[in-house]
Amino acid sequence: MESITVSTVSLRLRQYWVLTKPRVSQLAVFCAVIGMFLATPAVPPWQTVIAATIGIWLLAAAAFAINCLIEEQVDARMARTAHRPTARGDIGALQIIAMSGVVxxxxxxxxxxxxxxxxMWLTFATFVGYAIIYTVILKPRTPQNIVIGGLSGAMPPALGWAAVADSVPxxxxxxxxxxxxxxxxxxxxLALYRTKxxxxxxxxMLPVTHGQKLTRLHILLxxxxxxxxxxxxxxxxxxxxxxxxxxxxxxxxxxxxxxKLYRSYSDELARRLFRYSILYLSLLFAALLVDHWL
Known part of the structure; x- marks a missing residue:
């Protein structure tokens, strides 16, 4: 009985962890931390760095959980997201709202x-921008959803900078x-090779409403x-x-x-660009930090 209980609790914790979209939140927090170190010529106070990192991550996790709740039916129809606990019906709406509220x-x-x-207020505004404005209003209504709503996802460096400098220059x-x-x-x-x-x-999404060729042109531009x-x-x-x-x-x-994607499309090439884009942003911000100290 005890092993069953421990196993059940462990499974539930993993399900809640999935709702926080850990890989996405890690990249966001990484960019926020870079912003903290770029905000000052000296080493920022470690207490501030730790507290800001935790606080920003917690609010990001809460926003991602609400996003999963709002999109549970959408996620259930997509192979990429059908495994999420919300899409599978493993976690109820009240549980997610409570978890998001507490976190x-x-x-x-x-x-x-x-x-x-x-x-705090900038991070809360980012929460509202992602969980409500992007997820509820923009994503289901316009193929430019990721362009307009991208501002909330772009905010982490400003949040980190504000944490150390108490300003956003x-x-x-x-x-x-x-x-x-x-x-x-x-x-x-991602949308190109996940169009279906x-x-x-x-x-x-743009490949659905305007086709693959125009999407490839937009990517190039x-x-x-x-x-x-x-x-x-x-x-x-x-x-x-x-x-x-x-x-x-x-x-x-x-x-x-x-x-290359514009000239000759393949799903594999779209996947390679998507994967490289994540590495690209990480290395670019790491280069900013290295240059800052050198």
């Missing part, structure tokens, strides 16, 4: 008391802009815009040659993938 409330408390009110918003422009080609690459999934779910945008930290002297060399090298590979 999100704890995150807000941590940010308000141990970091600063600005970071132009440099922080430039980091937000980079992620904002990165988001469409990242998600549209989105058709089954009834979501108006956004990739070129992303390349140009990533040069701006060097242009405004926010970073130096180490970052510039990294941004150029990483960006050329990104544009190269987008160009």
């Amino acid at each position: 999100g409330g704890l995150g807000m408390t941590v940010l308000y008391t141990l970091v600063n009110p600005l970071t 132009a440099e922080a918003w430039l980091l937000v802009l980079i992620i904002f422009i990165w988001t469409p080609p990242h998600f549209w690459a 999934d989105y058709e089954n779910a009834g979501l108006p 956004y990739s070129v815009a992303l390349f140009a945008t990533t040069l701006l930290p060097y242009v405004i002297r926010m970073s130096g040659l180490v970052y510039l060399a990294s941004a150029v090298a990483l960006g050329l590979v990104f544009v190269g993938y987008a160009w």
Whole structure:
């Protein structure tokens, strides 16, 4: 009986963990931490870094859980998301709302008391932007959902910067802009090789509403815009040659993938671009940090 109880509790905890979309939240928190270190020429206080990281992650986890709840029927019709506990009906709505309320409330408390009110309110606004504005209003209504709603997903560097500096200067918003422009080609690459999934779910993603060819063109144009945008930290002297060399090298590979995808489509190439886009953003922000200390 005891082993069954332990096993049941362990399974339930894993199900709740899946609702927080851990891989997505890890990348968001990583970008927030980079923002913290870029906000000051010195090493930021470790207490602030730890508290802000925990608080931002908790609110992100709460937002992702609400997203899973709202999209439970959509997720059930998509092969990529059908395994989620909400899609399978393993966890009820009240449980998710309670979990999100507790986790999100704890995150807000941590940010308000141990970091600063600005970071709490910005993170809460990001929560509302993702869980409500993007998920409820934009995603089911417009093929530009990921473009407009991408602002909430682009906010982590500004949240991290606010945590340390208690302000959000132009440099922080430039980091937000980079992620904002990165988001469409990242998600549209996924949508290309998952088009059937989105058709089954009834979501108006760009490949569904406007076709594969136009989506590939949009990916290429956004990739070129992303390349140009990533040069701006060097242009405004926010970073130096180490970052510039990294941004150029990483960006050329990104544009190269987008160009190949535009010229000759295959699902495998779309998958490679999607996977590379995640690595790209991680390495780009890591280069910002390395350059900052050098």
